[in-house]
Amino acid sequence: MIAQPTASLWIGGKPVEGQGAELPVLYPFTGEPVAMLAEASAAQVAEACATAAKAQGEWAALPPVERGRVLIRAAQIIRERNDDLARIETLDTGKPIQETLVADWPSGADALEFFGGLAASVTGQHIPLGADWAYTMRVPLGVCAGIGAWNYPSQIACWKSAPALAMGNAMVFKPSEETPLGALKLAEILAEAGLPDDVFNVVQGRADVGGALVGDPNVAKVSLTGSVPTGRKVYAAAAEGMRHVTMELGGKSPLIVFDDASLEDAVGAAILANFYSSGQICSNGTRVFVQRGLVEAFLARLTERVEGVRMGDPMDPETQLGPIINPAQAAKIRAAIHAGTESGARLVCGGEGEGAFIPPTVFADATDDMTISRDEIFGPVMTVLSFDDEDEAIRRANDTGFGLAAGVFTRDLARAHRVVGRLEAGTCWINAYNLTPVQMPFGGVKMSGIGRENAAAAIEHYSQLKSVYVGMGVVDAPY
Numbered sequence: 001m002i003a004q005p006t007a008s009l010w011i012g013g014k015p016v017e018g019q020g021a022e023l024p025v026l027y028p029f030t031g032e033p034v035a036m037l038a039e040a041s042a043a044q045v046a047e048a049c050a051t052a053a054k055a056q057g058e059w060a061a062l063p064p065v066e067r068g069r070v071l072i073r074a075a076q077i078i079r080e081r082n083d084d085l086a087r088i089e090t091l092d093t094g095k096p097i098q099e100t101l102v103a104d105w106p107s108g109a110d111a112l113e114f115f116g117g118l119a120a121s122v123t124g125q126h127i128p129l130g131a132d133w134a135y136t137m138r139v140p141l142g143v144c145a146g147i148g149a150w151n152y153p154s155q156i157a158c159w160k161s162a163p164a165l166a167m168g169n170a171m172v173f174k175p176s177e178e179t180p181l182g183a184l185k186l187a188e189i190l191a192e193a194g195l196p197d198d199v200f201n202v203v204q205g206r207a208d209v210g211g212a213l214v215g216d217p218n219v220a221k222v223s224l225t226g227s228v229p230t231g232r233k234v235y236a237a238a239a240e241g242m243r244h245v246t247m248e249l250g251g252k253s254p255l256i257v258f259d260d261a262s263l264e265d266a267v268g269a270a271i272l273a274n275f276y277s278s279g280q281i282c283s284n285g286t287r288v289f290v291q292r293g294l295v296e297a298f299l300a301r302l303t304e305r306v307e308g309v310r311m312g313d314p315m316d317p318e319t320q321l322g323p324i325i326n327p328a329q330a331a332k333i334r335a336a337i338h339a340g341t342e343s344g345a346r347l348v349c350g351g352e353g354e355g356a357f358i359p360p361t362v363f364a365d366a367t368d369d370m371t372i373s374r375d376e377i378f379g380p381v382m383t384v385l386s387f388d389d390e391d392e393a394i395r396r397a398n399d400t401g402f403g404l405a406a407g408v409f410t411r412d413l414a415r416a417h418r419v420v421g422r423l424e425a426g427t428c429w430i431n432a433y434n435l436t437p438v439q440m441p442f443g444g445v446k447m448s449g450i451g452r453e454n455a456a457a458a459i460e461h462y463s464q465l466k467s468v469y470v471g472m473g474v475v476d477a478p479y
């Protein structure tokens with residue numbers, strides 16, 4: 001087992017073997033196991049949460065600058081070990097090493113560094129009331145549960161734990177059952193960086209383990225990255241205990257290309273918006289609205305560039321497109337491609353592929369009511385739709401229950417800002433796509449989610465306000 005960790009879970013500052021069902025970790029490229037783990041039992045989930053609750057107060061009592069220092073140290077360790085960590089990430093996810101080297105742990109390190117630096121500057125408000133006054137403090141929530149998806153396992157673990165820990169919370173993290181390895185590495189690295197035992201714990205398992213975590217009485221907040229159906233269940237379960245939530249869910253985001261845009265840049269962005277990580281990205285701009293006059297030139301250039309893609313062994317540094325996470329997901333994507341062809345859309349390039357691989361696939365002449373234009377496919381499938389004018393593009397772009405992201409390509413910047421202003425999406429790009437620097441809040445509206453990750457905005461989602469009224473004079477009671 002080339003990626004076998006010391007043990008499956010991390011509880012109380014050390015590796016602990018899981019007492020639940022077997023959890024094989026399969027390398028998506030070969031289908032072979034690279035590690036054999038075990039899920040946490042219900043008792044182990046409860047133990048992880050109780051352990052975290054016990055440690056949280058002391059961690060919160062440290063000067064924020066000290067908490068920040070631990071996170072910054074962890075970021076440094078990640079950067080030093082990026083090559084090894086990227087290899088594990090590739091074994092876990094099947095994503096090409098050329099992606100995992102630059103996108104996954106490096107983005108996680110950015111989050112740890114950013115929130116490590118921010119920790120000490122979070123302050124409250126002073127509210128003058130005449131002789132009396134009041135002040136507010138930002139205090140931690142307590143134990144935060146983090147639940148991750150399989151597409152960016154280590155980045156997700158860092159994006160959730162960095163603001164949570166910076167604000168003095170403890171965390172119990174459950175990675176996706178498909179990709180359990182990165183979170184264990186993060187636990188090890190945080191411990192090495194000086195995080196007190198018990199403050200960050202990892203449990204493994206499928207939906208029922210996630211459910212046990214969400215319902216644990218010690219958990220004050222749940223942050224989920226996953227699909228809308230899972231989000232609905234987790235949000236409802238969290239409501240039972242009046243827990244705070246952050247929901248980073250799916251999307252079917254629009255990318256609008258006006259005919260004055262730079263064709264080369266728009267095509268490049270459409271590639272980044274659809275095929276990176278084999279299309280398994282929540283914010284992907286899978287509905288590409290191209291202004292009618294530009295459609296054929298856009299498709300021609302897109303096909304030319306996409307046909308040069310190098311698919312294959314993810315560990316080969318030359319490989320640009322890796323396998324799909326697992327056969328079930330590949331089958332779902334193929335069914336969506338099949339449905340696209342059946343519904344009469346024109347298959348411009350790509351197709352169903354073979355085995356674990358699905359090539360970059362582009363449909364044109366699609367209509368808004370086709371399933372390829374409506375449902376999240378979570379694979380390398382782009383639907384190109386044509387439009388005539390700005391109002392029409394905005395109306396059709398917004399005609400979806402999702403609202404995670406959106407992009408606009410045009411050289412007319414007044415139009416760009418006007419259009420973005422009317423798009424119903426939490427994260428928008430102008431003449432760019434899918435860039436998620438830690439300095440910029442990230443998250444969705446409508447069914448795509450609640451709350452924001454990254455940037456100072458995330459602080460609000462991992463802390464709460466405490467108000468203190470200070471009476472400075474006599475107490476004037478009526479009797």
Ligand SMILES: NC(=O)C1=CN([C@@H]2O[C@H](COP(=O)(O)OP(=O)(O)OC[C@H]3O[C@@H](n4cnc5c(N)ncnc54)[C@H](O)[C@@H]3O)[C@@H](O)[C@H]2O)C=CC1
Nearest residue numbers: 148149150175176206207210211226227230248249250282
């Ligand atoms: N908005 C965002 O930031 C992102 C959203 N996603 C979305 O995630 C989805 C793909 O990831 P998947 O792992 O397939 O999502 P999923 O929804 O199947 O699973 C997500 C996580 O939830 C857990 N889970 C499932 N049922 C649960 C329950 N009843 N209670 C508690 N936990 C439960 C799973 O074990 C997993 O860890 C896509 O829809 C994608 O758009 C993915 C990455 C980023």
